[in-house]
Amino acid sequence: MSNMPFEIGKKAATRDAYGKALLELGRLHPEVVALDADLSGSTRSEYFAKEFPDRFFDCGIAEANMAGISAGLASCGKIPFMSSFAMFTSGRNYEQIRNSIAYPALNVKIGASHAGITVGEDGATHQCLEDISLMRTLPNMKVICPSDAAEAYKAVIAAYEIEGPVYLRLSRFSTVIAHDDSYEFRLGKGEVLKDGGDLTIVATGLPVPASLEAANELEKEGIHARVINMPSIKPIDKELLIKAALETKRIVTIEEHWITGGLGSAVLEAISEDAPVWVKRLGIPDVFGESGPAAELLTKFGLDKEGIKKSVKDFMNS
């Protein structure tokens, strides 16, 4: 399929890709329906709503009900994509997702935009830093966190083909697109962006490009870092991680999420029995987020290029 609306080198947010891909899926598959909880403009489900008003259901500000309605629709053969902010459709309705969607393994896709601290100015109440943790703990749930709009587009299209519940972690913040139409998203597979033997950087989502930039600059300083993009957090690419652990002995994980329960924890779980090595987890420490422009917050929490470089150097010297 080559309807990719995102061009390498241009800027877009992963939520934009979600909206475009959902619209494309709506055109291709009559059983795809969309639900939102009064945020269709922000989640971009409005693209679908405008073209398919009869297959779009705005539930109002009632995320728990939206999850249950999605379950009911899925039980009747529909493929619902329900959208809201990550905070409200992983946190607010966690138990509805658990008991009404994940337990019966219903074919519901959750489009969770505005994840992480890059929601920015809205501050801590809206900065969901635990959704990877909450969702990946659920049996039957798949968790995907794309790193740019092109990858997100491919991942959303792929989510349609995955039987059962899928959680798609999406961002509001626009970033430079690093993938092109030839990229193939594969559930359970990581993508090696750069080879290296001194350590492995495993990143997911929005900080992936900064991780690669940091690694490229460190190369000139004599640190040869392998860089892995890990959009599929559950299932995770255990094979690729074990290989990296055995070959490079050190791992740094990078995510726009609390360092408990997220990618870092998933990596530790993946390697601990077969290839236990020294792992440094970068992300948001055990504190709530705060208001500020997204780029400044990434800098503050050390998730921009300079912050990552510094942390990696410290780790290599420790």
Next chain:
Amino acid sequence: MENIELQRIANKIRKGIIISTFHAKSGHPGGSLSATEIFTYLFFEEMKVDPKNPHDPDRDRFVLSKGHCAPGYYAALALKGFFPFSDLEQLRHTDFYLQGHPDMKMVPGVDMSSGSLGQGVSAAVGMALAGRLDKKDYRVYALLGDGEIEEGQVWEAAMFAGARKLDNLTLIIDNNNLQIDGAIGDVCSPYPIDKKFEAFNFHTINIDGNDYDEIRAAMKEARETKGMPTVIIAKTIKGLGVSFMENEVGWHGKATNEEEYKIAMDELEKAGEALE
């Protein structure tokens, strides 16, 4: 079906409730017994369901939103032919398919997994929405507890169903007036129930939920009501059919011991004989 035939089925369902919870040494007989007439009427008179074709896309749907009353639900499904009645003796047993709360993946005839209160009703709304979208004429029924409607999600679902005018949806409230901590009016009163649903744009019907004539008339009225969903507020007696359980909150979630089991089964046996 004549009322007397429905009464005979209900008597068997009541036995199934006592048998299954006794063998499980746990479970919820009180609310299963209060809803027995509703289970009976739905599965043996009202709904188009076929145990030979449990996934028929045109079937009517049922969601037991008060999922803890699985013993009554399972007994009705067993008598309808979805699985052997004798399987009820293994309710809640390890490695057996009859889970403590309804499980759509494991139990034949169950349309939605439920048990966490307040959630089933939203799923029923989704099913009604799918039916409308597919231009199918199946109906969706959800049975809720009167304590359950203290959950906020019930009102999110009701607001949506009312706003969307889902007239293929019938909610039934099993108003047995008791929840775990006591009388619902004392714990955190949801009364007046009918006026609340009316305000959420539902057609409301108040009935005696243990009386087949009233259930029959209400179901007909619900089917014939267009442009809005219907809620049937069914006044019932918790524990009905077993003398020592009637209106006793202590029997919400407790199984009989050997002695109690014999008394309960003896009472039900006699009640059954009186119907022959």
